[in-house]
Amino acid sequence: xxxxxxxxxxxxxxxxxxxxxxxxxxxLEFVVHFPGGMIMVSRCSDGTYWAHTSIEADKTRAEPHxxxxxxxxxxxxxxxxxxxxxxxxxxxxxxxxxVALHIGLNTKDGN
Numbered sequence: 001x002x003x004x005x006x007x008x009x010x011x012x013x014x015x016x017x018x019x020x021x022x023x024x025x026x027x028l029e030f031v032v033h034f035p036g037g038m039i040m041v042s043r044c045s046d047g048t049y050w051a052h053t054s055i056e057a058d059k060t061r062a063e064p065h066x067x068x069x070x071x072x073x074x075x076x077x078x079x080x081x082x083x084x085x086x087x088x089x090x091x092x093x094x095x096x097x098x099v100a101l102h103i104g105l106n107t108k109d110g111n
Contacts, residue, residue, distance in 0.1 A: 015030060017030065017041065017043065017049065019043060019047035019048070019049070020047070021045070021047070026043070028042065028043055029041065029042045029043070034103075035056075035069075035105060036055060036056055036068060036069030036070065036103050036104055036106070037053065037054055037055045037056050037069040037103045038053070038054050038056065039051065039052070039053050040052040040053075040054070053101050053103070054069075055067060055068070055070060055071060055103060055106075056068045056069040068105060068106055069103055069104070069105060069106060070103065070104055070105065070106040070107075071101060071102070071103060072102040072103065072104050073102045074099070074100060074101045074102065075098075075099070075100045076088070076090060076091060076096060077096070077097055077098035077099075077100075078090060078093050078095045078096040078097065079095035079097065080093075080095045081093070081095075
């Protein structure tokens with residue numbers, strides 16, 4: 001497994017994908033794992049992308065308390081609609097420009 005590490009304080013690691021399936025250096029999927037979840041970016045055959053965000057399961061625990069991650073809140077930003085009036089059906093609006101999900105560890109059972 002390769003690890004990316006940012007250098008210095010308050011820096012961001014940038015990965016650029018270009019939608020070119022002929023580019024051998026571009027992976028079909030790019031995955032970032034973090035405590036509580038993961039983000040996966042998958043290239044479609046037409047050069048578009050799906051961005052998947054998932055919470056993580058703790059495979060060492062039995063159901064129903066095996067979910068390690070938790071969605072804490074989310075936000076969809078569009079230019080012409082206040083965030084508190086947005087819902088998932090508004091994503092196809094031309095003025096939508098940002099989706100944010102706040103993910104943390106599930107601590108409801110004290111672990």
